[in-house]
Amino acid sequence: MRISVVTFPGSNCDYDAYRVCLSRGHQTKLIWHKDTDLANPDLVILPGGFSYGDYLRGGALARFSPIVNEVISFAKKGGLLLGICNGFQILTECGLLPGTLLMNESLLFICKHQYIRVETEASPFTQSIGKGKVLDVPIAHKEGNFYTDSVTLKQLQDNNQIIFRYCDKQGEINLQSNPNGSLDNIAGICNPQRNILGMMPHPERSATDTVPTQDGRWIFEAIEKALE
Amino acid sequence: MKDYEITPKVIAEHNLSDEEYERITNILNREPTIVELGIFSVMWSEHASYKNSVLLLKTLPKEGSSLLAKAGEENAGLIDIGHGLAISFKIESHNHPSALEPYHGAATGVGGILRDIFTMGARPIAALNSLRFGNPGNPKVQHLLKEVVRGIADYGNCFGVPTVGGEVYFDDSYEGNPLVNAMAVGIVKHNKIARSAASGVGNAVLIVGAKTGRDGIHGATFASVVLSEKSEEKRTAVQVGDPFLEKLLLEATLEAIDEELVVAIQDMGAAGITCSTSEMAGKGNVGIEIDVALVPQRETDMTPYEIMLSESQERMLVIVKPENLEQIKSIFTKWELDAVQIGKVTDDKMLRVFYGEEKVAEIPAETLILGGSAPVYKRESKYPEYLDALHNYDIENLPEPDTYQEVLLKLIASSNISSRHQIYQQYDHMVQIGTVVEPGSDAAVVRIPDTDLAIGLSTDCNGRYCYLDPYLGALLAVAESARNVACSGAKPIAITNCLNFGNPYKPEVYYCFKESIRGMSDACKALGTPVTGGNVSFYNENPEGAIYPTPVIGMLGLMTDYRKATTQYFKHENDIIVLLGSLKASFGGSEYLKIQHNIIAGKPPIVDLEEELHLQDLILELIDKGLVNSAHDISEGGLLIAVLESCFNPEQLFGAKLSFDLELNPAKIYFGEAAGRILISAAKDKYNSIKEAAMKHGIEYHKIGIVSANSSFIVNNHINEDMAILHSAWKQGII
Numbered sequence: 001m002r003i004s005v006v007t008f009p010g011s012n013c014d015y016d017a018y019r020v021c022l023s024r025g026h027q028t029k030l031i032w033h034k035d036t037d038l039a040n041p042d043l044v045i046l047p048g049g050f051s052y053g054d055y056l057r058g059g060a061l062a063r064f065s066p067i068v069n070e071v072i073s074f075a076k077k078g079g080l081l082l083g084i085c086n087g088f089q090i091l092t093e094c095g096l097l098p099g100t101l102l103m104n105e106s107l108l109f110i111c112k113h114q115y116i117r118v119e120t121e122a123s124p125f126t127q128s129i130g131k132g133k134v135l136d137v138p139i140a141h142k143e144g145n146f147y148t149d150s151v152t153l154k155q156l157q158d159n160n161q162i163i164f165r166y167c168d169k170q171g172e173i174n175l176q177s178n179p180n181g182s183l184d185n186i187a188g189i190c191n192p193q194r195n196i197l198g199m200m201p202h203p204e205r206s207a208t209d210t211v212p213t214q215d216g217r218w219i220f221e222a223i224e225k226a227l228e
Numbered sequence: 229m230k231d232y233e234i235t236p237k238v239i240a241e242h243n244l245s246d247e248e249y250e251r252i253t254n255i256l257n258r259e260p261t262i263v264e265l266g267i268f269s270v271m272w273s274e275h276a277s278y279k280n281s282v283l284l285l286k287t288l289p290k291e292g293s294s295l296l297a298k299a300g301e302e303n304a305g306l307i308d309i310g311h312g313l314a315i316s317f318k319i320e321s322h323n324h325p326s327a328l329e330p331y332h333g334a335a336t337g338v339g340g341i342l343r344d345i346f347t348m349g350a351r352p353i354a355a356l357n358s359l360r361f362g363n364p365g366n367p368k369v370q371h372l373l374k375e376v377v378r379g380i381a382d383y384g385n386c387f388g389v390p391t392v393g394g395e396v397y398f399d400d401s402y403e404g405n406p407l408v409n410a411m412a413v414g415i416v417k418h419n420k421i422a423r424s425a426a427s428g429v430g431n432a433v434l435i436v437g438a439k440t441g442r443d444g445i446h447g448a449t450f451a452s453v454v455l456s457e458k459s460e461e462k463r464t465a466v467q468v469g470d471p472f473l474e475k476l477l478l479e480a481t482l483e484a485i486d487e488e489l490v491v492a493i494q495d496m497g498a499a500g501i502t503c504s505t506s507e508m509a510g511k512g513n514v515g516i517e518i519d520v521a522l523v524p525q526r527e528t529d530m531t532p533y534e535i536m537l538s539e540s541q542e543r544m545l546v547i548v549k550p551e552n553l554e555q556i557k558s559i560f561t562k563w564e565l566d567a568v569q570i571g572k573v574t575d576d577k578m579l580r581v582f583y584g585e586e587k588v589a590e591i592p593a594e595t596l597i598l599g600g601s602a603p604v605y606k607r608e609s610k611y612p613e614y615l616d617a618l619h620n621y622d623i624e625n626l627p628e629p630d631t632y633q634e635v636l637l638k639l640i641a642s643s644n645i646s647s648r649h650q651i652y653q654q655y656d657h658m659v660q661i662g663t664v665v666e667p668g669s670d671a672a673v674v675r676i677p678d679t680d681l682a683i684g685l686s687t688d689c690n691g692r693y694c695y696l697d698p699y700l701g702a703l704l705a706v707a708e709s710a711r712n713v714a715c716s717g718a719k720p721i722a723i724t725n726c727l728n729f730g731n732p733y734k735p736e737v738y739y740c741f742k743e744s745i746r747g748m749s750d751a752c753k754a755l756g757t758p759v760t761g762g763n764v765s766f767y768n769e770n771p772e773g774a775i776y777p778t779p780v781i782g783m784l785g786l787m788t789d790y791r792k793a794t795t796q797y798f799k800h801e802n803d804i805i806v807l808l809g810s811l812k813a814s815f816g817g818s819e820y821l822k823i824q825h826n827i828i829a830g831k832p833p834i835v836d837l838e839e840e841l842h843l844q845d846l847i848l849e850l851i852d853k854g855l856v857n858s859a860h861d862i863s864e865g866g867l868l869i870a871v872l873e874s875c876f877n878p879e880q881l882f883g884a885k886l887s888f889d890l891e892l893n894p895a896k897i898y899f900g901e902a903a904g905r906i907l908i909s910a911a912k913d914k915y916n917s918i919k920e921a922a923m924k925h926g927i928e929y930h931k932i933g934i935v936s937a938n939s940s941f942i943v944n945n946h947i948n949e950d951m952a953i954l955h956s957a958w959k960q961g962i963i
Binding site: 009010012013015016019020048049050052053054055108109110111112113138140142202204205208209210211212 | 473563675
């Protein structure tokens with residue numbers, strides 16, 4: 001398939017996502033944020049990093065980049081859009097996903113392995129993984145504490161838009177397995193149309209044989225199957 | 229400018245001696261201008277000139293077939309790793325700025341060392357840091373620790389380099405003068421290596437990156453004096469960093485080098501424009517003429533003096549052929565950075581500075597630089613009498629502890645041994661998806677993109693050992709860092725060093741420095757790991773006196789197949805636990821002595837370098853043949869602590885059952901320290917092959933126990949403790 005990874009000034013996981021997609025045999029392109037052509041992709045990835053140095057707030061300035069208009073219209077037409085970490089922050093900032101990512105409860109940056117549980121199969125990003133599956137997908141962020149108002153939270157819950165929750169090795173979801181204070185242990189959500197996923201964990205960091213864990217591959221495989 | 233009078237007071241404020249001032253007037257054949265005085269002051273400061281260390285540094289072994297740049301020749305060391313690739317790496321101190329402004333001091337320390345790497349055309353692929361603080365029970369130390377870690381984290385994380393390793397130690401001697409040493413490692417293709425010597429008369433001199441402000445003026449001279457109460461007033465000498473700008477500068481710089489638009493390039497760290505212009509001219513045997521009024525400034529009414537001495541971060545000086553000017557500017561514009569021509573290369577070997585029409589400085593470039601005719605001193609050295617008392621202290625007749633179990637619990641929870649996860653989890657250690665072995669193990673392992681190669685990296689120095697015996701301490705630091713890297717499966721190939729010492733004008737301090745250099749030199753020669761460069765940091769003192777001599781070693785190792793990388797953690801139940809090396813150990817300088825008896829005395833362990841080399845060859849062979857499942861250097865805390873650390877596998881907590889003969893007092897075997905020892909675990913059926921290999925290399929071996937999946941830690945009939953208790957004591961950490 002054709003994948004476009006957007007590079008904002010300050011993105012630093014763009015090349016990681018690019019390399020993982022290439023290694024899986026996909027026609028992958030890095031798209032500069034000032035471009036206005038997404039190169040006709042099947043999937044767009046907004047990668048992790050510190051776009052514009054996270055000045056103001058994570059993702060707050062990136063949404064003014066010219067390419068973001070293209071990303072929005074691509075997604076509105078139903079194109080698959082995956083925002084990872086800073087990419088998730090950008091998606092909430094430009095209104096494609098609800099809520100916001102607050103500073104971690106500890107007020108510190110956290111980089112570690114983290115278990116997340118697949119909460120629904122009803123998304124192109126998880127449909128072949130299986131509900132309840134526990135994956136080790138690393139996190140690395142300072143602003144990953146998902147927050148929204150109670151009405152929106154209820155909508156997310158009722159519409160089955162919560163795709164991943166933080167959990168422990170056994171899949172238990174509780175305070176101890178919540179690394180950042182995220183509301184309802186939310187690690188990733190989708191839009192009501194289910195073609196846009198924002199997630200704080202980094203699937204591209206556990207999808208090659210270089211690194212110690214490989215569970216991120218489940219997510220890439222799911223997307224590949226969905227687009228077959 | 230001429231109205232500024234050069235009085236003895238002004239000269240003293242610039243930290244120049246009378247002799248040095250006289251030398252300046254001899255060079256110029258006149259009185260200097262204030263700008264010239266400022267230039268000489270920073271270039272002849274200890275920080276830039278190495279005037280009190282360079283004679284000794286020259287004695288370090290710097291030869292090796294894989295060295296692509298000699299120590300001191302470029303901004304960082306350069307090592308050939310085959311496949312047309314080279315590793316650029318270096319460690320540098322940012323101690324004094326971090327003492328006053330821990331967050332910005334540490335952050336800009338990281339920024340500076342990263343620039344040293346990418347100014348050579350290398351993309352940074354790993355960062356490490358070596359930190360020392362006073363007593364962690366002191367709230368001020370906790371503040372320093374938290375802020376330093378946050379500074380390193382914020383800078384490295386935003387920049388996008390994985391911070392994969394390092395070390396943190398606490399000792400009273402670092403109270404008020406913490407050590408913050410930052411190391412960076414990059415990868416570059418041979419044909420894309422950028423150099424720093426200016427060339428090509430008529431070529432353009434560009435300043436690129438951030439705008440220039442008043443921050444960090446006199447940072448280099450500030451780093452070259454002892455901290456005092458008054459140092460707090462020098463806060464403006466600490467620079468402020470912007471990692472986002474540095475990330476843009478990285479991409480723009482590498483793009484410009486890749487497009488072959490760069491004749492020469494040097495980053496601006498200490499002494500800013502002054503240092504980069506004089507060094508680039510001096511090294512290239514050419515002159516450089518600049519107009520500082522053209523430098524993009526972020527503050528108003530800056531004087532030429534301030535512009536020349538500013539240490540604003542995230543800037544580079546680039547030499548470009550006139551025909552390539554527009555192309556290089558367009559690259560920097562794309563990354564939203566300034567790239568402004570401020571001068572040109574000349575043929576008269578002078579550093580000439582204008583402020584508009586006015587000439588404000590004119591100095592032969594060569595007189596300013598290391599390797600040129602900047603001053604070089606041999607300092608007086610005197611054996612410190614206190615060493616006799618430390619060595620003669622009776623540590624052999626101390627009472628055995630009542631219970632070994634309690635000692636073990638105390639040690640595993642102690643500040644120098646307990647878990648560092650609260651620190652390294654603040655560092656993004658996974659970005660760039662090359663981290664094969666994550667922080668927490670002996671050495672970090674990072675894969676070289678698009679090859680099967682990987683590098684092992686470690687920083688080490690036991691300051692207490694160096695205090696007790698500076699020669700042995702430095703030698704042990706090299707041996708341990710090599711051992712750490714070897715335990716990961718990488719062959720040690722070269723070092724970088726950061727030499728942290730007190731005031732070199734104190735003969736005892738200078739003795740320690742000299743002895744450390746000798747120890748490092750002997751170890752590097754024996755282990756075949758040349759010194760590729762590094763940094764000297766003197767004047768690390770507080771009102772109580774000098775810090776422990778702390779020559780931090782940054783070791784680089786290479787492995788041909790990243791899949792063979794090994795960690796220190798036990799992997800399987802029923803694996804045998806084997807000690808490679810002797811069961812004998814001693815108490816001199818040990819954690820046990822400090823924690824159990826509150827004594828710092830004795831002699832550090834003796835190391836036989838030839839045996840050390842055999843031991844490292846042995847572990848490399850065992851790993852290469854797939855005979856071991858884990859390998860762990862036995863260091864602070866001794867044998868039992870090493871076994872526990874191997875039990876603490878982040879994936880699964882293991883237990884261990886140890887039984888072995890006790891020829892000495894149990895405390896000495898359990899907690900004593902010795903060099904040249906590695907703890908391995910292996911499948912039972914591999915034991916014969918391991919024995920054979922150990923015999924071939926002439927290394928002692930002892931089967932001391934079994935890895936268990938149950939939750940007990942059992943040692944002979946002395947210890948039987950719940951692993952959960954030991955693990956939580958260790959995990960309590962230090963913050």
